Amino acid sequence: MKNLKVIAFTHKHVELKDLGNLVICNEELESRLINLKHSLDIPEIFYIGTCNRVEFVFYGAYELSDDFVAKFMEKLNFCVPQERLQCYLGQVNRYEGLDALNHLLRMSCSLESLVVGEKEILSQVRRAYERCREAGFTGDFLRLMMDRLIKTAKEVYTYTKISRNPISVVSLAYRKLRELKLTTNPRILVIGSGETNQNLAKYLQKHKFENFVIFNRTVENAHTLAQELNAQVYPLSELGNYKNGFDILITCTGAPDAIVNNALYESLLNGETDKKIIVDLAIPNDIDAEVIARHPIHYIEVSSLQAIAEKNIQERYDELTSAECIIKQNIEEFLPIIKQRRVEVAMRQVPEKIKEIKSFAINEVFAQDLSKLDPQAREVLEKVINYMEKKYIKVPMVMAKEILVKTSEAENN
Secondary structure: OOOEEEEEEEOOOOOHHHHHHHOOOHHHHHHHHHHHHHHHOOOEEEEEEEOOEEEEEEEOOOOOOHHHHHHHHHHOOOOOOHHHHHHHHOOOEEEEHHHHHHHHHHHHOOOOOOOOOOOHHHHHHHHHHHHHHHOOOOOHHHHHHHHHHHHHHHHHHHHOOOOOOOOOHHHHHHHHHHHOOOOOOOOEEEEOOOHHHHHHHHHHHHOOOOOEEEEEOOHHHHHHHHHHHOOEEEEHHHHHHOOOOOOEEEEOOOOOOOOEOHHHHHHHHOOOOOOEEEEEOOOOOOEOHHHHHHOOEEEEEHHHHHHHHHHHHHHHHHOHHHHHHHHHHHHHHHHHHHHHHHHHHHOOHHHHHHHHHHHHHHHHHOHHHHHOOOHHHHHHHHHHHHHHHHHHHHHHHHHHHHHHHHHHHHHHO
């Protein structure tokens, strides 16, 4: 276990905009890691790169000294000036042995994420590992470790509430929207095509909503979203001329003041009097207060959603202790597995060695004596030798495993 190492650059010590300089694209990953492995003779390695972390996980008998980490980074050929690379070296996190395992488990369970409880990190770690496994960069140890990361993360997400309640404004808005009694295939009017509206529209599309119309300040900037939603798109300046009505109005623009006043809203209603749903995720709000005061509306807006998000965040942090207990238990379970696997690997040569001894004895040492035996006696002797061969292979393996189990039990007691 002491040979497990992690060199990490994360959002905790590095500005997010600077982390981008350390991300390795898929096209370059194989060549860079090959150079690193050969230069430093690293048996097993995999690389994780996300929007808020860059980490190198590897197995080898190296001390993570300043010189080693500097050489490690140089061999990866990052396209940054030498002085900038030195700055990164002052922001590195190093983990070894049990500390490294604990860090990787916490990371995979999202305890180290910008947003605690986000399950995406586990998928990112799995994809990163699979890329490196397929390229031949990982081996037996990292395979066992990866199995343990997945097992632990699944237990944390299953047996704690760390990821149960959504905390993003978009997911909360969608949840609130789904709680309302919606008409079949509602008419959805979208104002603004920025990231927030894109994400909310994708939620709706995923759940089979398909009747969208988009208004955006610049039509060209809305084309991608319009194609995804199979929606018509119009310039925001034409909003006052829209006469097809709506059931749900979703708006999020960067306007400094409300863009839908009472007169415009009544124009959009086009004579309809039923209660409408408005999802206003803009800051400041896009819907004028007079609209809300004068019309029957289910109004979903940012400030109320943020209050729910803050409550959910606190609930997630309350689950950290339970998650850490699960991680501790998995570490205790994993250590004897690693010891047992080490013995199994070390004893792979036992069968071959015993076969070599048997062959040498029959064909060299006792060859003349065996040639004098009648066929029946020789057959009986070969049966005895084969029986002894199997026992000599099996018994040491069983004894070694028993010793490991007893040692682990004694250490735990």
